Amino acid sequence: MNNPKVVILGAGYGGIMTTVNLQKSLGVNDANITLVNKNDYHYQTTWLHETAAGTIHHDQTRIPIKDVVNSKVNFVQDSVVEIKPDENKVVLENGELSYDILVVGLGFESATFGIPGLEENAFMISNINSARLIREHLEHNFALYHNEEEKNPARLNIVVGGGGFTGIEFVGELANRIPELCEEYDIDKSLVRIINVEGSPTVLPGFDPALVEYAMNSLESRGVEFITGAMLKECKPESIVYEKDGKQVEVPTKTTVWAAGVKANSIVEQSGFQTNRGKVEVKSDMRAPDYDNVFVVGDCALIMNPENERPYPPTAQIAIQQASTVAHNIKAMIQGQELESFEFISQGTLASLGHNDAVGVVFNKYKLFGWKATFMKKMSDNRYLLKLGGLGLMFKKGKFNFFY
Ligand SMILES: Cc1cc2nc3c(=O)[nH]c(=O)nc-3n(C[C@H](O)[C@H](O)[C@H](O)COP(=O)(O)OP(=O)(O)OC[C@H]3O[C@@H](n4cnc5c(N)ncnc54)[C@H](O)[C@@H]3O)c2cc1C
Numbered sequence: 001m002n003n004p005k006v007v008i009l010g011a012g013y014g015g016i017m018t019t020v021n022l023q024k025s026l027g028v029n030d031a032n033i034t035l036v037n038k039n040d041y042h043y044q045t046t047w048l049h050e051t052a053a054g055t056i057h058h059d060q061t062r063i064p065i066k067d068v069v070n071s072k073v074n075f076v077q078d079s080v081v082e083i084k085p086d087e088n089k090v091v092l093e094n095g096e097l098s099y100d101i102l103v104v105g106l107g108f109e110s111a112t113f114g115i116p117g118l119e120e121n122a123f124m125i126s127n128i129n130s131a132r133l134i135r136e137h138l139e140h141n142f143a144l145y146h147n148e149e150e151k152n153p154a155r156l157n158i159v160v161g162g163g164g165f166t167g168i169e170f171v172g173e174l175a176n177r178i179p180e181l182c183e184e185y186d187i188d189k190s191l192v193r194i195i196n197v198e199g200s201p202t203v204l205p206g207f208d209p210a211l212v213e214y215a216m217n218s219l220e221s222r223g224v225e226f227i228t229g230a231m232l233k234e235c236k237p238e239s240i241v242y243e244k245d246g247k248q249v250e251v252p253t254k255t256t257v258w259a260a261g262v263k264a265n266s267i268v269e270q271s272g273f274q275t276n277r278g279k280v281e282v283k284s285d286m287r288a289p290d291y292d293n294v295f296v297v298g299d300c301a302l303i304m305n306p307e308n309e310r311p312y313p314p315t316a317q318i319a320i321q322q323a324s325t326v327a328h329n330i331k332a333m334i335q336g337q338e339l340e341s342f343e344f345i346s347q348g349t350l351a352s353l354g355h356n357d358a359v360g361v362v363f364n365k366y367k368l369f370g371w372k373a374t375f376m377k378k379m380s381d382n383r384y385l386l387k388l389g390g391l392g393l394m395f396k397k398g399k400f401n402f403f404y
Contacts, residue, residue, distance in 0.1 A: 001334045004031055004100035007090060009080050010265075011037035011065055012045060014298030014319040014326075015105030020388060021327030023072045030334055034074045034097065036090070040065055042388075043128050045107070046316050046381070049166060051131040052257070053173030054138065054181075055355060058128050060397055068389045080106060083271035085291045101293050101330055104268060104280070105323075108299040108314060111261035117235035118161075122258040125166060134257060138177075141254055142185040154238050154252035156192045161232050161240075162260025163198030164205070165351050168215060170259055171196050172353035175222035189223070195251065197242050198228045199260075204351065211359040214369050218353050232260075262314065264300045276302050277311070284341035286326050293333075295326045303342065318344055320384065350377040355401065375402050 006022065008015050019035045026033070041062040050056040065075055078092040083104065090097045110124040123134045141155040158174060160167050174194050182189045196203065196219075203226060204212045216226060230244035239252045264279040273280045273288055279302035280288050286301065288294040298319035305312050312318055325342040332339050350360030350373055358373035368376060378399040385394040 001100065001336070003029060004334060005098065006031045006033045006101045006103070006330060007097055007099035008033070008035045008103040008105065009083070009090065010105035010107055010298075011035060011039075011042045012105055012107045012298055012319065013316045014107075014301075014323050015103065016042045016065075016068065016388065017320050017323030018103050018105065018295075018297060018326045018330075019069055019073055021324060022330060023070055025327060025331050026072070026334070028072055031101075031330075032074070033072060034076060034099075035065070035069060036076045036078055036080060036092065036097070037065065038077070038079050039128075040075075040077050041128075042068065044381070044384075045127075048125045048128070048131045049170040049259075050173050050355075051128065052123075052125050052134040052170060053177045054135040055173045055177050058132055061131075062128055063389065063393065063397060067393065080267055083267065083273075085271065085273065085288070085294055088293070099293075101295070101333065102291075103295045103297060103326055103330075104288075104300050105297045105319075106265035106267055106300055108262040109265055110258060111263040112258065113261060115232055115235065118232075118256075118258055121235045121237050122161065122256040124258055125170065126262075134255075137255060139181065142181045142187060145185065145187055152252075152254075153191070154254045156187065157195065157251060157253040157255070158193065159195045159197060159240050159251060159253045159256045161197050161235075161256060161258045163196050163200070163203030163226065163228065164260065167196060167198070167259035168203055168219070169352050170257060171219055171224045172351075172357065173355070175219055175224055176354040176356075178223070192223070194224045195253075196224060196226050197230050197232055197240075198226065199231050201229050203228060207349070207351075207359075208361060208367060211361070211367060211369070215351065215353055215359050218357050222354070262299065268296070268300050279311075282342075285329050285339040286322055286342050287329075287339075295329065297322045297326050303344070305344075312344060316384075317347060320387075321345065347380070348376070350380065352377055371402070378402055 043062045047061045051058045051061050082091040112118040145155050230242045234241040235256050241250045269275050280296040281302045286295050299314040302311050329339040348362030352358045358377050360368050360373045382398040
């Protein structure tokens, strides 16, 4: 292939790491690389729960794209509207691009499973702006509490739907942030409720039971209430309704954060790709089954775990590993060489419970609790920054508050 046009859609973990790997491995005359993204920054999706709770500033979470891509890459700030894979074209809000090789890395959207009122009344942790809105909304309600004649408990009840990783990591941050807000707005801490509603009999379903117990104890000791085995039935502007043991319960709240489901960016399905659960079930070399010049990476791609015949969960970890294979295979295509197969190597699973506590399993067998898990999680975040933008970026945006 002679100087092909390589277009990468989305600067999330999958897209930006594909771009950075390509800019390292290809020469200026090997390919014409274009990266398209809505914003002029990449953000750490895995830190959005901290931005939402207000425990870190959003500027720590976002990284200007110009700081990590060089002049080999043409960056286009625009929104993708549609992909036309039969015509090798991408429609943007402000124009159109043609490509020889395409990488789709448009990430995820929240999935509300048709629960009445969620779409309209709940908050979602899906990007920097939605996370900032949650932080502002929390603070606004705390600020209003003493300024109303009739005290409204709905302002101080925070409901988090979903006890998976995102929900648990978010309540962990809230458990750290709420005492600060209470002090700031003269509110008695005992008036605030942080309620986690989970449909399964336990939070962090599928995780090691000892780690789940540790996580629940740690969070309960900091004021989090768990309502497990309960299904969210409706989200209203001033309350939520859940059902447990056949009974419906209504909780007054002005803050419901839905953290119980994501799906692939709907542009993928709408663009006519063959999909499975809204994602493209990629071939082993990460290409879409019907299009040999289209790679799909991250949350838009579906890959089966051969050990249990179930899809790998969508994670940043797998997106970053896929980006290496995609970049390698694009170079191989250009040079007429054989493409390699993607193989996921799990580096472990770690869930933070606030900035100073965590649980996890590393190297598939070692269970970690408390500061050791926190240390490992922050090291893994820093390692990503090192890979993305070198030592400078790691020291600028990294997490070095290991023990407090
Ligand atoms: C709160 C939270 C905590 C998490 N914690 C972890 C964790 O600890 N470990 C882990 O491994 N995973 C974690 N995850 C999951 C992980 O963040 C995702 O799996 C990962 O972000 C997927 O990467 P991606 O490259 O597919 O897309 P994303 O990171 O979602 O990026 C998609 C990019 O595409 C851009 N984009 C979207 N639509 C358009 C459009 N139409 N036009 C142009 N650009 C567009 C977006 O702006 C974004 O830059 C967490 C997720 C959340 C929400």
